[in-house]
Amino acid sequence: MRVLVVEDDRRIAADIGRALQAAGYVVDVVGDGEEAWFRGDTEDYGAIVLDLGLPGMDGLSVLKRWRANARRTPVLILTARGSWSERVEGIDAGADDYLPKPFRMEELLARLRSIVRRSAGHASSVLEAGALALDERQMKVTLRGVPVALSPLEYRLIVYLLRHRGRVVSQHELIENVYGQDEAHDSNAVEVLVGRLRKKIGPDLIETRRGFGYLVPEAVA
Numbered sequence: 096m097r098v099l100v101v102e103d104d105r106r107i108a109a110d111i112g113r114a115l116q117a118a119g120y121v122v123d124v125v126g127d128g129e130e131a132w133f134r135g136d137t138e139d140y141g142a143i144v145l146d147l148g149l150p151g152m153d154g155l156s157v158l159k160r161w162r163a164n165a166r167r168t169p170v171l172i173l174t175a176r177g178s179w180s181e182r183v184e185g186i187d188a189g190a191d192d193y194l195p196k197p198f199r200m201e202e203l204l205a206r207l208r209s210i211v212r213r214s215a216g217h218a219s220s221v222l223e224a225g226a227l228a229l230d231e232r233q234m235k236v237t238l239r240g241v242p243v244a245l246s247p248l249e250y251r252l253i254v255y256l257l258r259h260r261g262r263v264v265s266q267h268e269l270i271e272n273v274y275g276q277d278e279a280h281d282s283n284a285v286e287v288l289v290g291r292l293r294k295k296i297g298p299d300l301i302e303t304r305r306g307f308g309y310l311v312p313e314a315v316a
């Protein structure tokens with residue numbers, strides 16, 4: 096899943112970027128309000144972490160413009176410590192949750208998981224399909240209770256398919272959400288990844304819709 100991080104403090108931005116990558120997300124970082132608005136308005140992100148104090152355009156205005164344009168991406172805002180008015184304004188502007196600075200990275204990750212789950216209508220951090228269970232908190236995948244070792248790319252791919260279960264996901268969309276902007280990949284990268292995954296989790300869970308993409312069906316035996 097791709098996450099947009101909007102934060103003009105370079106050190107904080109780099110820390111968040113690293114933590115999210117380590118947690119299996121594909122991350123884009125921008126430090127300017129105008130560019131943030133444009134990215135969030137034109138690209139599909141699974142979630143956005145948005146600082147409110149930004150150069151160019153402030154975070155609240157960015158958020159209001161996304162919402163006014165029917166952009167429903169879950170947004171976690173970063174607010175100044177103790178500023179209740181920022182929190183209230185942020186929630187009113189359409190933020191899904193807020194996190195006061197300074198914060199622990201673990202809490203940011205938990206809140207991010209929670210707003211993504213809520214927007215997808217899932218109540219639990221464990222995604223299940225047939226004999227497969229994926230615990231997003233522990234980044235752990237099991238098949239009939241037995242742990243399966245996945246590479247970071249394999250993990251991102253199966254998380255994305257499970258989150259969008261019942262829908263055919265195109266190769267292009269998978270590339271966008273599994274690979275970072277700077278990560279090189281071949282034209283058949285997704286095919287190769289799916290092949291490797293099937294060897295580890297069984298051949299039937301991920302279905303191929305030739306010419307359209309891949310699908311984890313709603314009902315799995």
Ligand code: CA
Nearest residue numbers: 103146148149
């Ligand atoms: Ca700031």
